[in-house]
Amino acid sequence: MSDPEIEMASPPRKRRNLGILSDKQTDEVPGSVLLLSGPEKINEPLGMKNFPARISSSSFPSQFSRTNSLSSTTHRPTFSRRSTARAAKKKKTTPDGKIVLEPQPEDTHNDPLNLPPYRRNLALLSLGFYCMLGGGMTPVLAAGFGNVATTFDISIQRVALTTGLYMMGLGVGGALMSPTAILLGKRPVYLISSLLFIATSLWCGFAKSFGSLVAARVLQGVAVSPVEVLPSATVAEIFFLHERAFRLGVYTLLLLSGKNLVPLVSAVIINKAGWRWAFWAVAIFVAFGAILLFLFLPETFWDRTPRPHGMEDSTDNIRPTLRRLTSHFRSQNHSGANEISESQDLPPKAIEDETEKEEPVEPEGEERLESKPEPKEERTSHQDESRDGANHVRFEYTEHWRDAPKKKFVHTLKPYFGRLSYDNWITVAVRPFILFAYPSVLWSAMVYSLSIGWLIVISEAITSIYRSKDTYNFTSFQAGLVYLSPFIGGVLGTAVAGKFSDIIVRAMARRNGGVYEPEFRLVMALPIAISTTVGLMGFGWAAEERDAWIVPTVFFGIVSFGCSLGSTTAITFCVDSYRQYAGEALVTLNFSKNIFHGLVFSLFFPQWFEAKGSKSVFLALGGIQLGLMFFSIPMYIYGKRARMWTVRKNFIERFSIGRT
Incomplete structure (x- = not known):
């Protein structure tokens, strides 16, 4: 599928067979990037001429150049050579002129990218604080299962359902909130979810029966779900490409920290005031977070889809x-919005000379369209x-x-601010589930589900292992302190995952003639499999053998370290393979994690744990982790060909035709 003219124009690149480049038909595939071929060509995407342009709405802003847009088989717009050259000369840069801004902000103060830096950073911190609270709600009762069991006179195993069904709400909510945000905007979704979050937290605290508590937890999951599927898109809409990595790191750190810090704080509250106050305290903090969102998080949508001349x-x-x-x-606008302002609120716009006619020409160079006839679809x-x-x-x-x-x-x-897109809601909602037909997304969903799911499974066993009189006889507060170990492990895993993975990627790209393939990320499957498997098996073994409390606690941290590697690798591999479907992919990954792992395991894990003991159960879980990670080998070998296959099939956009 490579272009002979491009190969002749480019200097030959020496390549070594790394196991995924043996198929001559898939030499250039969307997702492959020319990473190490000189400063002027770094991060140049390959295979865009083979990829049909996206026509459907997404929660993520457009991330592709005009080249990708011109690949569509439905439009063949022309460009003016003069306007193209003029646009190239007027690229905006950072104040020091060292970095070209990507995406290019427009000449209007209303473009979210033109917000002052302090406004954008305030939006990030406000959203990050809210996500930290939401991220910690899964194990919020980890140290208080026994207290809830005593209150409602039920077994601890039944209390574990509050976690599994909460995750079911997360999964369903993500599938509902994402298309709603695409059509109506992210700001109203965040604000409504925060109000629902407060209401369900109060409901949990006032619940008079276990059934009422379970119902409240399910709806709480729906309310919290936006923190998993929308913030990455929000960050991408208000920060430039060179700013995103650090900001996404801040969001990820706050989200993951919440999963370990919130149960620690809730353990202190449960120990002092009871489990109901844990939810009431959450409601107070969320109310503060909702005020921050209302004040500092504006609507960040801005359509950056390339608009060719004449379109x-x-x-x-x-x-x-x-x-x-x-x-x-x-x-919808305020009363004075339609009045002409004589102030300097708007930057001056370039005025085109209407008498100067520009000759439309076919794009050249990277913007050249393939001359080969492409199969036409009957429409x-x-x-x-x-x-x-x-x-x-x-x-x-x-x-x-x-x-x-x-x-x-x-x-x-x-x-x-009104409806942003007039796509059909059901079509947008179904689109993430089509991604299960994409092998790269399917692998990422599996690894992401395992990585987050094991931490939830351990949280369901914390009370039985640490607070039982037959083991360590911890108080709620002492059991909560155990979460310092996974917190440290998670922070180290997040830091190591990005840095170490980037080192491997650069080394492999260098051996591959400067071309980066998303499958290079799969090398991280080895440390993921080793650390997570050892952590799971060691945790269960040490707990049943009644080793010193520090031993299973350290193994808990090792599990968290491996899970951080796994979740980071899964998301990175998925987004690198299908950047244009990043919004849908996040919904797919989180739905898999919440439903196929969180809910399913909560239905049988507590009874299995009680019947077989921690050693047998966690040895089996370690075996499941190790066995499923072996699927990384065929994914590495055939991943590139699988990407080309999905490009040819183009499932999502075929589904969109005639339904928007």
């Missing part, structure tokens, strides 16, 4: 719709209208605020 008027049949939408957005006029109309409608929100006066702070507090 604006490609169809006439959608103009009535655009006029109607323009009226809608104007009615009805209704499908054409639907697809083109959806793209134009998506521009309407951005078009309105691009030309409107600068939003004042009080205007950013508005909770809802």
Whole structure:
């Protein structure tokens, strides 16, 4: 599938067979990147000419250049050579001029990328604090299972259902909240979820029966679900490419820290005031977090889909719709928004000379379209209208605020700005589940589910292992202190995963002629398998043999270290393989983790643990982890060909045709 002209124009690159480059038909595949071939070509994506342009809405902003957009078989727009050259000369950079801004911010103060740095960082910290609270709600009762069992006169095994069913709510909620955020905006979803989070936390604290507590926990999971599927997209919308890695690290650290710090704090509260106050305290903290979100997290959506010259008027049949939408957005705006401001709120715009005609030409170089005839799909006029109309409608929100006066702070507090996309909600909601047909996503979902799931499984066993009189006879507070070990392990794992993985990637890319393949990340499967398997087996063995309390606690930290490696690797591999579907992929991964692991294991793990003991159970869990990680070998060998297969099939966009 490689392009002969590109190969002749580029210097020959010496490649060594790394196990995934033996298929001549998949030399260039979307997801492969020219990483080490000179400063001017670093991070150059390969195989974009083979990839159809995305036509559906996503929670993630457009991450591709015009080249990718031109790959679509449905549009062949032309570009002006003069306008293209002018755009290239006016690339915006950082104040020191050393870094070209990607994506390029527009000449309007209403572009979220043009917010002052302190506003963007405040938005990140406000969202991170909220995510830390949400991330810790899964094991919030880990040290208080016995207290809840005593209150409702039930077994500890039944109390474990509050965790599994809460994770079911997380999984279902993520599948509901993500498409809602795509269509209506992320800000209203965050605000509504925070209010629901407060209400369900109060409900949990006031629950008069175990059934009421379970129902409250399920709805609490739905309320918390946005913290798992939306923040990565929010960060991508308000920070430039060179700023994202650090900011995503901050978000990830806060989210994972919450899973270990919240149960630690809740253990102190449970020990002093009872388990009900753990939920009431959560409600108080979430109320504070909701205020921060309301004040400092604006709507971050901004459509950056490339708009080729001449595309604006490609169809006439959608103009009535655009006029109607323009009226809608104007009615939504504040009373003074339509007045012409003579202040300097808006940067000056370049004025085109209408008498100067520009000759439309076919794109050259990287923007050249393939001359080979491509297979055409039979499409009805209704499908054409639907697809083109959806793209134009998506521009309407951005078009309105691009030309409107600068939003004042009080205007950013508005909770809802109108519908952002007119895609069909059900179609958007179903799209993440189509990704189960993508082998790379399926592998990532498996590893991510295992990585997060084992920590939840151990949290369900904490009370039985540490608070039992037959073992260590810990108090709630002492059992909560155990979570310092996985906290340290998780922080180390997060730090090591990124750094060590990047070193491996660069070394392998160097041996591969400078070309990076997402499958290089799979080398991390070896330390993931070893650390997690050893941690699980050692934890169960030490607990049953009644070794000193520090021994199983250290093994708990080793499990957390391996799980951090696994979760980071799974997300990175998945996003690197299918960056254009990153929003849907996060929903797929979290749904798998919450339903296929969290819920399923909670249905039988407590009874299994009570019947067989910690040694037998955790040895079996370690064997499951090791056996499933062996699937990394065929994924490494055939992953590139699998990516090319999914590109040819193009499942998601085929599903979108005629349904938007």
